[in-house]
Amino acid sequence: MKILALSGSLRAASINSALLRVTRDLAPAAIEVCLFTRLGDLPLYNPDLENAPPAVAQRLREEVASADAMLIASPEYAHGVSGTIKNALDWLVAFEGFADKPVAILNATPRARHADAALRETLITMSATLIEAASITLSLPSANISEAELLAMPEIVSLLTDVLAKIQRTVKRLPDMKPFLGSSLYIDSQHPAIVAQAAKLAEGCADEEAIAKRCFEFVRDEIKHSWDYRLTPVTCKASEVLIHGTGYCYAKSHLLAALLRANAIPAGLCYQRLTLDGNQPPYCLHGLNAVYLVQYGWYRVDARGNKPGVAADFCPPLEKLAFSIVNPLEQDLPDIHAEPLTAVIKALTEHQTVEQVYEHLPDVEETSE
Structure with missing residues (x-):
């Protein structure tokens, strides 16, 4: 070499x-x-x-x-x-x-x-x-x-x-x-606002794990979950989420991936299939991230935003996600994606209000999508 x-x-x-x-x-x-x-x-x-x-x-x-x-x-x-x-x-x-x-x-x-x-x-x-x-x-x-x-x-x-x-x-x-380091339409890690915020978050950090933790906590704590706060506009691109300070879990995962990639840390998108209410349908996708850390490999984090009953954290190698799988029809979907699922993009770009998105939350029946 x-x-x-x-x-x-x-x-x-x-x-x-x-x-x-x-x-x-x-x-x-x-x-x-x-x-x-x-x-x-x-x-x-x-x-x-x-x-x-x-x-x-x-x-x-x-x-x-x-x-x-x-x-x-x-x-x-x-x-x-x-x-x-x-x-x-x-x-x-x-x-x-x-x-x-x-x-x-x-x-x-x-x-x-x-x-x-x-x-x-x-x-x-x-x-x-x-x-x-x-x-x-x-x-x-x-x-x-x-x-x-x-x-x-x-x-x-x-x-x-x-x-x-x-x-x-x-x-x-x-x-x-390489696919998990690139900039794209929805994970626009080279947008000037993303680059500036990523540099700010990396300042003073000793290594990439410290940078990843700071990026995670910023998205978790400083970016408001659209449904929790009933905030508009509906955001999808990482830069939109940063500029407006709000996003659904999927959009927040786009921002976290972009901030990590802007700091040259490989980041992907993961999904869970969860019930909306108790142990029965309907079900929907929930968006989270995987970050690649040299000492641990791929590590999942969930920056959707904490609230009573939700306490996600960054503490590798232990995963501390927002939601646990509680019934047989719920799933941790196994794949790590470089780009958002089509169903997620459709839900976030075809509806104008947070209420409309909530009524049309994305779902997949099979893990192969």
């Missing part, structure tokens, strides 16, 4: 460049870490040259295209990313070989939180697959540490070795996870 490493600093004694070189030295035989050292040779990005880029920009694109993943370390200048790394990314904005590329970020100091957040937002906007589990902030005693000193620090060696392992695991799983 090849990892292309980019340092946003041109300084000879840059701690960011040193971290990338140390990571290269720690890489096992199965991983090749290649440092691109010519970012300083890139001219300022000019859209007029997009179809005929200068040789160094073309070389960067070729290296990106051939890499299985990327690792970026960049300093913070005046509360922003360095011009070096921003210019390099500008040359990749319209490059197809960068789209969906797995990218991890090394932040050399906790003080560089502004640049770290800005870099994440830029990468997500560019449709990179941000590897949150491998994106870490290090607490170094000084910015003037040599590579030999870094290699002599067991905690740093352990962290960087773990970064490489997480990148490798992510790249191996991506082909199967």
Whole structure:
């Protein structure tokens, strides 16, 4: 596996460049870490040259295209990313070989939180697959540490070795996870409002499990269930749910999936078939989510919103869903879907009021739909 490493600093004694070189030295035989050292040779990005880029920009694109993943370390200048790394990314904005590329970020100091957040937002906007589990902030005693000193620090060696392992695991799983990371009509994870909210929720989180928990709690607690509060409009797209602050369980699951995917965490849609009243018909679908967490695999969560008698929570590996299966005709439908069921979309788009949706709640008779 090849990892292309980019340092946003041109300084000879840059701690960011040193971290990338140390990571290269720690890489096992199965991983090749290649440092691109010519970012300083890139001219300022000019859209007029997009179809005929200068040789160094073309070389960067070729290296990106051939890499299985990327690792970026960049300093913070005046509360922003360095011009070096921003210019390099500008040359990749319209490059197809960068789209969906797995990218991890090394932040050399906790003080560089502004640049770290800005870099994440830029990468997500560019449709990179941000590897949150491998994106870490290090607490170094000084910015003037040599590579030999870094290699002599067991905690740093352990962290960087773990970064490489997480990148490798992510790249191996991506082909199967790609449908659960993409943006679509109803799970519009690249909508600007979704991207901004996802970044806000991820801020300060230590890993993807913490991000997933925060996204879950936001949708569960801050987005009102349409029927509980009798709120209009009827929402379906994730961005609509976020903007209006309300949605049925299905719509809320679309929003949670979008927020997770915007943070490069695989997320799908799940359904239960439940009774509406006691142990007899009618029945309807109930929408919830599955999130893929490296340490647990697929884990189901239910962000429909708590109320008396409903107490869903995020506590992996234990599932704590809103509703339990209580009679033989109720079902936990087994599939994890990348996109909403047709019956769900129909119910949410063909009716104008929450009352009308309630009268036409979707149902399926068989789990194979």
